[in-house]
Amino acid sequence: MSVSTNTQFKLPIRAPFWAQILTGLVLGVLLGWLARSQDVSWLVTTLEKVGGTFIGLLKLAVAPLVFFAILVSITNLRKVNNAARLASRTLLWFMVTSLIAVAIGLVIGLVTNPGAGTGLTPADGAAPEKTGSWIDFLTGIVPTDVITPFTELNVLQIVFMAAVAGIAALQLGEKAQPILTLSESVLELLQKALWWVIRLAPLGTVGLIGNAIATYGWDLIGKYATFTADIYVGCLIVLFGVYPALLATVGKVGPVQFFKGAWPAIQLAFVSRSSVGTMPLTQKVTERLGVPKEYASFAVPFGATTKMDGCAAIYPAIAAIFVAQIFDIPLGVGDYLLIAFVSVVGSAATAGLTGATVMLTLTLSTLGLPMEGVGLLLAIDPILDMIRTATNVAGQVVCPVIVASREKILDREKYNSVASAPIDADEPRVVAAAA
Template sequence: MSAPSPQRRLRWPSFSVQIIAGLVLGLLLGWVARSMGEVGPAGHETPNWLTTTLGTIGSDFVTLLKAVVPPLVFLAIVVSIANLKGVANAARLAWKTLLWFAITSLVAVSIGIALGLVFQPGKHTSLDISQGSAPSHTGTWIDFLTGLIPGNFLGLGASTQITDGAAETNVSFNVLQIVVIAIVVGIAAYKSGKKADPFIAFSRSALAIVQKVLWWIIRLAPLGTLGLIGNAVASYGWDLLSPLARFAIAIYVGLALVLFVVYPVILRSNGLKVSSYFRGAWPAIQLGFVSRSSIGTLPVTERVTERNLGVPKSYASFAVPLGATTKMDGCASIYPAVAAIFIAQLFGIHLSLTDYLLIAFVSVVGSAATAGLTGALVMLTLTVSTLGLPLAGVGLLLAIDPILDMGRTATNVAGQVLVPVVVAKREGILDIEQYQSATADDLFSDDDADVTSAGAPAAAPGADDATEAEGELVGSAR
């Protein structure tokens, strides 16, 4: 009697394929929802049930991701720093990381300025400047201090809005403040020696639990993609692009140049295969495009940086969350450069060489000054106010901002992966074999394996991380 043949496990498509499937289905549902129109009496229209459902699915997914961010960032950085063999080496890595942030931002803003001058979007638009209005909140240089110095131990903030007599309080967190707190606590644990061993052991155990919860949430990414992209199509469509078509084209040309020209040149100049980078980083770039949130994408960004591309987790757990708050080539470089030139041209204001240098300065430094604040609006208003341009011009661009924000965030995330890879390669701590074989097809292949190495000390930067368990994530999360 022959032995029964083993049952074959159902093999799901790769994570990237699932994301693409969610994207396509979301586009179709979004088109259907938009064709249904709004409901309700004239003057009091509300979105139809399908648009509301898509919006709820997308926003709930991003909310779940953001909920895991504070404990993930804090625990990952505390454990990594506490286990470093040499703080001086970590300081050198941090300095080189910031240097590469500045270099790539300078290149990106230069491209943005050049495209603004070539496309001249402010001279080719049908917008009426009288329709513009200043945004309700703007960015200022004092935001650097308020964004860096923790207001409380958890980096939490709250705001209350009164609508129709009802008060609504929203609680938020500042990732940069959490990074600062975690660095201080991690260094203190490192300096405390054996007295801190119970605390470090607890942090490792808690980190393993948070990681498991995180990947349960990440598995919902295809569904979240469906809701996010579907709601974007249903709510905004493409008809709003007509009067700002040249501006939008200039932005996306700039984003494409940075993503597909500048980044590959940097990779090749450092002896790294471009195809391996995109294969490994693509899941994070995809999710950044549909979620429009670097913070929401950060867990996946950390995953692909460490696991797919071979960056040591002792370095990646610091560099990735730092990049998610200060490394924004799309939102903080290309977009404000082109937008500032657009506003100046629209209002007939001449920009001098000094003004263009100011745009570059704000791009390189301003992303840190506005870290922890929301979206590209703060960076744009900071640039516009620094140049003395009318803030009313900002209001004219808000109608198509969600459409532009998808490409901006994808470029942001790509840069947040690129810099740790390049720095790790230049420092000789990148697992080259793992990088060369990078693939996004098995992102969850060992997710169910026990995280047995979570309690083992992380290797210090410069040590060989090739023998560490691939499934372990010491991650972080904008």
């Protein structure tokens, strides 16, 4: 007689998403420092490949995700009472918060003079290969065919086509239902696939941060110390000052609860530097904070492509002052008003992708500043883009919460209990098992 035992001992190790990201940040800094200080070329290459692959996976789904998210979000408005009012109020708050952000950027830039004492000269700059202008912006909205926007990842044109398709579907009514059903299924499929990529964010963090440190080091930051500090201070003021104040005074909700609910999306935005790549998580946390799903599915996708307080308000304001000082070009009150106008109207040009070069060139061309100024800022851009994107995504959650609260459709019980009701999908966990 024999006795067979097949006992497995499982030891789950669970780490919340914020801890995974923080670990990735620390490890990335250490590996980047090691690669740079010891000149370990293979480690630099590895970090670059890991970070680049993560960003590449995020971008892989951008074009179809934006198209179907915008299309479905517009058609979902038919399920919401006072849809037109909600849409207009959302866009209004997008503009209000952008104006506040650009005003903060201008004040910081004027007080600190970020271009003074850097040692940089106009000769250090180089004109970018592609620039933005109002003619390009306006004519570039309408695509010449339906394929090129997807192959060239022209998000603005994809948004235009999706908006037209969504409005047409609303006009067709029941006849468009098969298309809408298919679109909703495709969107869910894309979001599911992107969730798998999001779960790789801690690993992507190691590569992205490590490569930034290994490639640029700390010497580069020294030349741009004031400018870098200005961007971070401006974004942090908006993130932890303006947004909480608006939530408390206008939205009549607790800021602490907001950050408890929205923090996973803010973290991922900081690492990925992509509002669109973060969009599925942004929508999840927005719903988690009590915003109705039908409204959140409209507000978040539009915010992910047009609501950019970090990239399109704070950054171009300070950058324009920086470039003007390097090239010794005085700016007047009219120029500052133009910066504010560009920030509010032209923010869609950033399109929720990593970097804000298009928005910067649009601002510089409007002010008549040299395009070579863009070349001065490209090297430092990845470091700045992290805090800019985190601010963008926080704003994309703040506005729907404020609108939902003012329109009395916010589930306040859900909002206030967000800390005691964690959502596994919002906070991916690493589980290890030993047998």
